[in-house]
Amino acid sequence: MPEGSLSLGNFRQDERSNVVENRRRFLSALDAADWTLVTARQIHSADVRAISDIRDAQADPAECDALTAHTPRIMLGVQTADCVPALVADPRTGAFAAVHAGWRGTLAGILARTVESMQLEWDSRPEDLLVALGPAAAGCCLEVGPEVVAAFGKRYEYTDELLSRRQASGKANLDLHRANARQALDSGVSVEHIYSSDLCTICRDDLFFSYRRERGAERPVGRLMGVIGRDSQSRNSQSRNSL
Numbered sequence: 001m002p003e004g005s006l007s008l009g010n011f012r013q014d015e016r017s018n019v020v021e022n023r024r025r026f027l028s029a030l031d032a033a034d035w036t037l038v039t040a041r042q043i044h045s046a047d048v049r050a051i052s053d054i055r056d057a058q059a060d061p062a063e064c065d066a067l068t069a070h071t072p073r074i075m076l077g078v079q080t081a082d083c084v085p086a087l088v089a090d091p092r093t094g095a096f097a098a099v100h101a102g103w104r105g106t107l108a109g110i111l112a113r114t115v116e117s118m119q120l121e122w123d124s125r126p127e128d129l130l131v132a133l134g135p136a137a138a139g140c141c142l143e144v145g146p147e148v149v150a151a152f153g154k155r156y157e158y159t160d161e162l163l164s165r166r167q168a169s170g171k172a173n174l175d176l177h178r179a180n181a182r183q184a185l186d187s188g189v190s191v192e193h194i195y196s197s198d199l200c201t202i203c204r205d206d207l208f209f210s211y212r213r214e215r216g217a218e219r220p221v222g223r224l225m226g227v228i229g230r231d232s233q234s235r236n237s238q239s240r241n242s243l
């Protein structure tokens with residue numbers, strides 16, 4: 001982990017007590033010291049888990065790659081190094097989600113599955129959702145092999161729009177921000193509700209951890225954490241509760 005940085009994840013490599021302490025400081029800095037932070041044991045799947053209440057939030061992390069919730073003062077966290085962190089908010093119902101979308105999760109449709117899950121669990125409507133795609137290995141740097149290119153081509157008819165710098169070997173650069181933005185759009189999210197960072201974790205070594213950039217380095221790679229939650233009942237859920 002780079003010296004002086006604040007790794008919020010990766011229990012396997014960082015001292016567990018350091019990460020616990022860093023998370024405590026992180027929540028304090030957000031003025032959320034008494035909130036319950038929930039993270040998943042991310043496995044590059046398309047599995048979504050809904051957190052039903054605070055008690056559920058305090059359970060051991062489940063294996064999945066997207067978390068959704070509706071309860072105030074639960075903070076959902078997604079840990080990334082080069083994968084896309086996607087945060088979803090529903091201002092109408094007060095539901096929210098944190099999604100880990102690397103190429104495997106993106107290929108498996110993790111963001112689309114999350115939108116579906118929010119519809120089922122929290123009565124969300126896709127057109128109300130706000131989606132933010134955070135810094136990740138961007139199209140400038142994320143080179144993938146021909147098998148990844150082929151897998152995307154088989155599943156998504158717009159794959160050509162996601163690729164650049166195609167090589168004779170079949171390798172190409174893959175734009176995961178664009179892939180997830182398209183996935184959100186195809187799920188019914190309005191184009192003006194999709195925000196995508198153009199920051200690349202590989203280029204911007206002054207700002208971010210990067211698994212790929214630091215691969216092979218002696219020091220362990222840290223993780224970034226994107227979080228989402230809300231402080232109080234939404235207006236809509238208050239009115240629903242009072243009906």
Ligand SMILES: [Zn+2]
Binds near residue numbers: 138201204
């Ligand atoms: Zn880059």
